[in-house]
Amino acid sequence: MSTTTAGPGPATTPVRPSAAATSRTVGALLARDLTVLRKQPSNFLARTVVQPLMLLFVLGYVTLKITPGHAVGAQASDEATTLLAGMLAMVVLFQGIFAVAMPLVQEFGYTREIDDRVLSPIPVGLVAFTKVVAGALQGLLAAVVVFPLAEFVPAARPDLHPHWAVLLTLGPIGALMCSSLGLFLGTALDPRSVTALFAIMLTPLLYLGCTLYPWSTLGPIRWVQVLSLANPLTYVSEGFRASVTPAHHLSLYVIYPALIGFTALLLWQGMRHFRRRVVA
Amino acid sequence: MPSLLQRRTVSRPDGSPPAEAVVHAEGLSKIYPDGTAAVDGLDLSVRGGEVLALLGPNGAGKSTTVGMLTTGVVPTAGRAWVAGIDVAGQPADARRNIGVVPQRNTLDRSLTVRENLVFHGRFFGMRTADARREADLRLEQVALTHVAGKPVDSLSGGMAQRLMIARAILHRPAVLFLDEPTTGLDPQSRLALHEIVRGLRAAGQTIMLITHDMQEADQLADRVAIIDHGHLLALDTPETLKRSVDADTVVAVAAETPPQRLAALLREHVPGLRDVHILEDSVLLIVHAGQAVFPAIAAAVAGAGADLRDVRVEEASLETVFIRLTGKELRD
Numbered sequence: 001m002s003t004t005t006a007g008p009g010p011a012t013t014p015v016r017p018s019a020a021a022t023s024r025t026v027g028a029l030l031a032r033d034l035t036v037l038r039k040q041p042s043n044f045l046a047r048t049v050v051q052p053l054m055l056l057f058v059l060g061y062v063t064l065k066i067t068p069g070h071a072v073g074a075q076a077s078d079e080a081t082t083l084l085a086g087m088l089a090m091v092v093l094f095q096g097i098f099a100v101a102m103p104l105v106q107e108f109g110y111t112r113e114i115d116d117r118v119l120s121p122i123p124v125g126l127v128a129f130t131k132v133v134a135g136a137l138q139g140l141l142a143a144v145v146v147f148p149l150a151e152f153v154p155a156a157r158p159d160l161h162p163h164w165a166v167l168l169t170l171g172p173i174g175a176l177m178c179s180s181l182g183l184f185l186g187t188a189l190d191p192r193s194v195t196a197l198f199a200i201m202l203t204p205l206l207y208l209g210c211t212l213y214p215w216s217t218l219g220p221i222r223w224v225q226v227l228s229l230a231n232p233l234t235y236v237s238e239g240f241r242a243s244v245t246p247a248h249h250l251s252l253y254v255i256y257p258a259l260i261g262f263t264a265l266l267l268w269q270g271m272r273h274f275r276r277r278v279v280a
Numbered sequence: 281m282p283s284l285l286q287r288r289t290v291s292r293p294d295g296s297p298p299a300e301a302v303v304h305a306e307g308l309s310k311i312y313p314d315g316t317a318a319v320d321g322l323d324l325s326v327r328g329g330e331v332l333a334l335l336g337p338n339g340a341g342k343s344t345t346v347g348m349l350t351t352g353v354v355p356t357a358g359r360a361w362v363a364g365i366d367v368a369g370q371p372a373d374a375r376r377n378i379g380v381v382p383q384r385n386t387l388d389r390s391l392t393v394r395e396n397l398v399f400h401g402r403f404f405g406m407r408t409a410d411a412r413r414e415a416d417l418r419l420e421q422v423a424l425t426h427v428a429g430k431p432v433d434s435l436s437g438g439m440a441q442r443l444m445i446a447r448a449i450l451h452r453p454a455v456l457f458l459d460e461p462t463t464g465l466d467p468q469s470r471l472a473l474h475e476i477v478r479g480l481r482a483a484g485q486t487i488m489l490i491t492h493d494m495q496e497a498d499q500l501a502d503r504v505a506i507i508d509h510g511h512l513l514a515l516d517t518p519e520t521l522k523r524s525v526d527a528d529t530v531v532a533v534a535a536e537t538p539p540q541r542l543a544a545l546l547r548e549h550v551p552g553l554r555d556v557h558i559l560e561d562s563v564l565l566i567v568h569a570g571q572a573v574f575p576a577i578a579a580a581v582a583g584a585g586a587d588l589r590d591v592r593v594e595e596a597s598l599e600t601v602f603i604r605l606t607g608k609e610l611r612d
Binding site: 020021022025027028029031032035036039040111112113115117118119120121122123124278279280 | 347351352354371372373375376378380384386387389390400403407447
C-alpha cells in the first residue's frame with residue numbers, strides 16, 4: 001500500500017495481526033474488566049458478600065437457633081457443611097450474572113460501550129470468550145472472599161475436607177460454566193426482559209440447584225431429584241460438595257462431564273448470540 | 281449526466297484491489313433478511329491521503345455501507361478491501377487498519393478519559409507504556425489533556441466526540457471512518473471538529489466522512505460520493521460536481537401559492553427550462569445559461585393572480601447537485 005504521509009501520520013502499510021498481538025489483545029480485554037473491578041470494589045463486595053451472608057445467617061444460624069431444642073453439635077455442623085457448598089455455587093453463579101450478563105444486557109441494549117472492544121483486531125468470538133474468562137476469574141475470587149463467612153457465621157463450624165485436585169479442577173470449570181451462562185443470558189435477553197431473568201430463570205435455578213440440600217437427600221421426591229439434573233447449578237453445588245466437604249455428593253463421573261457439557265453448550269450458544277448482536 | 285458518473289475502478293486480474301486505493305468496494309450489496317436492499321451494487325474507491333465524503337439523505341445506505349467496510353455488516357454480494365485486506369474474508373485483520381468514530385457515544389463509561397485511550401491502544405496490541413505515550417499525545421492533539429483523569433460521563437458532547445476521534449486514530453489506522461461526526465454538536469464544537477479533521481488530513485490521514493450535511497462535505501472533502509437508495513449517483517470533487525450544474529442557471533422562485541401550482545405555472549410560461557424541482561416552499565428552476573427568465577417568471581405569477589415573494593439566482597451547491605440527481609432535497 002503506498003499512501004504517502006508526512007510526519008506522525010497513519011500507518012502506511014497494512015498491518016496483519018500475529019499470534020503474539022492476538023494474545024496481547026486478549027490480555028488487554030481481561031485487564032480492562034479487572035480494572036473496572038478494581039475501581040469499584042464496593043460493587044464487587046456488595047454483589048459477592050451480602051447474599052451468602054444472609055443465607056448463612058438465616059439458614060445456618062437463625063433457623064437452627066429457633067428450632068425447639070435447637071440443633072446442636074453434629075446436626076448443626078452438617079447443616080453448615082451443606083450450606084458451605086451451596087453458598088460457593090451461589091456466589092460463583094452471581095458473578096456470572098452480575099459480571100457478565102448484566103453488563104452485556106446494558107451494553108447491547110443502551111450504551112453500546114462494547115463496540116470499541118468488538119472493533120479490536122481479533123475474532124468477535126474471542127472478545128466474547130474473554131468476557132467469560134474475566135467473569136470466571138471474578139467468580140473464583142468471590143468464592144475465596146466469602147469462604148471465611150462459612151466458617152464463622154453459622155451456629156457451628158462446617159466439616160471441611162478439601163480435596164485439592166478436585167477443587168482446583170472443578171472450581172474453575174464451575175466458574176466457567178456460570179460465566180458462560182451469563183454470556184448466554186446477557187446476549188439472548190434485551191433490557192426489557194431483565195426482570196424476567198430474575199423472576200423466572202434465576203430463582204428456580206438458585207433454589208433448585210442443590211444449594212440448600214445435597215442432591216442425594218432428594219430421594220423421597222424422585223421427580224424433583226430427576227428434574228434437578230437438568231439444572232446446571234446442581235453440578236456446581238455438588239462439585240463444591242465433593243471438593244471441600246465429606247458430605248454425600250453426585251459421582252464425579254457425572255459432575256465432570258455434565259459441567260463440561262453445560263459449559264460447552266452455553267459457551268457455543270452465547271458466542272453465537274454475541275456474534276449475532278454485533279455483526280448484521 | 282454522464283460527466284457525474286464514476287469511472288468504474290476495476291480490480292486487477294488476480295482479484296486484488298487497485299494499489300492506490302486504501303478502501304475499495306466492488307459491487308458491494310446488502311440485502312437484509314426482510315428483503316430491503318440497503319446498498320445495491322456499490323463501486324467505490326478511497327485513495328490514500330484523501331478525505332472522501334459519503335453524502336446522502338437518511339436511509340440512503342450510508343450506515344450500511346460503513347458497516348460493511350468496518351466489518352459490522354456482512355455484504356450479501358460484492359467485495360470490499362481496506363488496506364488491501366478483504367473485509368468480509370478477514371475481518372479481524374481488516375480491523376487493525378480501521379479507525380471508527382461511530383454516530384453515538386460508545387466511550388467506556390467505567391473508565392477515565394485517558395484509560396479509554398490506553399486500553400484502546402492495548403486492544404490493538406500496544407504495550408502499556410507505548411499505549412500511555414500515544415494516549416497522552418492524542419489527548420494533547422484533541423485538547424483534552426486537562427480532563428485526562430475525569431470519568432467520560434463528565435464530558436460535553438463535543439469533548440466526547442473529540443475523545444472518540446483520538447481513540448479511533450490511536451492505533452494509526454490506514455483509514456478513519458467518521459460517521460456523522462457533527463450531528464447534534466453546537467456550532468463551536470462543530471468548528472473545532474472541522475479543524476481536527478483538517479489537521480488529520482494535513483498529516484496524511486485517509487478519511488471517509490459520512491454525512492448528510494452538504495456544507496460539511498463541501499468544506500472538508502477532496503471528493504464527494506453522493507448515494508441514494510443504496511446506489512452511487514455521482515463521485516467527484518465538489519468543484520466538478522457543482523460545475524456540472526453551473527453550465528445552467530439555478531433560479532429559486534417563491535410565491536404566495538402552493539409550490540405544485542407555481543411549478544405548473546412556470547413550466548407553462550417560462551422558456552428554456554431544463555428542469556423544475558418542487559421544494560418545500562419554493563420551486564427550483566434549472567435554466568439554460570444566458571436565458572432571460574425574470575420577466576417571464578414575473579408575468580406568469582402575476583397572470584395567475586399570485587404575489588411573487590422571492591426570485592433568487594442561486595450559486596450551485598452540492599444541494600443543487602443532489603436535487604438534480606434525485607429530484608428531491610437532501611433533508612427530507
